[in-house]
Amino acid sequence: MDRPAGAAWLGAVNTLIVTTHPDHESLTVGIARRLEQALPPDSVEVADLTAEGFDPRFGTADREAYRGDGEAPAEVLREQERIDRAEHLVLVFPVYWWSMPALMKGWIDRVFVNGWAFEIDPEGGTNRKLGRLTVHLLAVAGDSAGTYERHGYETAMRTQIEHGIVDYVGARRGTTVVLHESERDDAATRGALVEDAVATVARAVLGNAPRASSAS
Numbered sequence: 001m002d003r004p005a006g007a008a009w010l011g012a013v014n015t016l017i018v019t020t021h022p023d024h025e026s027l028t029v030g031i032a033r034r035l036e037q038a039l040p041p042d043s044v045e046v047a048d049l050t051a052e053g054f055d056p057r058f059g060t061a062d063r064e065a066y067r068g069d070g071e072a073p074a075e076v077l078r079e080q081e082r083i084d085r086a087e088h089l090v091l092v093f094p095v096y097w098w099s100m101p102a103l104m105k106g107w108i109d110r111v112f113v114n115g116w117a118f119e120i121d122p123e124g125g126t127n128r129k130l131g132r133l134t135v136h137l138l139a140v141a142g143d144s145a146g147t148y149e150r151h152g153y154e155t156a157m158r159t160q161i162e163h164g165i166v167d168y169v170g171a172r173r174g175t176t177v178v179l180h181e182s183e184r185d186d187a188a189t190r191g192a193l194v195e196d197a198v199a200t201v202a203r204a205v206l207g208n209a210p211r212a213s214s215a216s
Helices: 006-011 027-038 060-066 074-084 102-111 145-151 153-167 187-205
Strands: 015-019 044-048 088-094 118-120 126-128 134-140 172-179 212-215
Touching: 015 027, 027 044, 027 088, 027 134, 027 187, 044 074, 074 102, 088 187, 134 153, 134 187, 145 153, 153 172, 172 187
Parallel strands: 015 044, 015 088, 088 134, 134 172, 172 212
Antiparallel strands: 118 126
């Protein structure tokens, strides 16, 4: 997919793409880079958690910061600043056991914390603080769309992430794309699915897309 030309660029917004995969030549990382290329230049940042060596472990310092007894660790503050600069957050990840990899989940555990992503009201309720942010999901799956539908895998994954995380911090749900059968041998078909998935998310970021899609 080529970048939009002319007036379409006037609507460029700041986007943070977060991805992780142990193989830097993987389809997942390639899709993240392809999405970066599909968006207007100087409007997008890619955070490759594996390449950057982000530590996903929620430790003592994180716990103290969560409880309001100290400042968040420097690496967490850096990630929060990245998100603060963005209007759109795109999570690009391989599906592991019907969810995101542990490294990306650990990034959320440490970064989306009390005092920044939300606040607990002492009198009851939750103050959700990320209403300015739209979150998109691009999940790279090995199984077919039919398998996901029969077993309810996509519904379970989307409930966990869209409702359990995105809704909880008050962010807006963007487009969710599940790219199925990512390990198929037919490179041409796989390439077409990738281009369609990237185009769908790029349109969503630029404000012209349906809320959800499933590429298969």
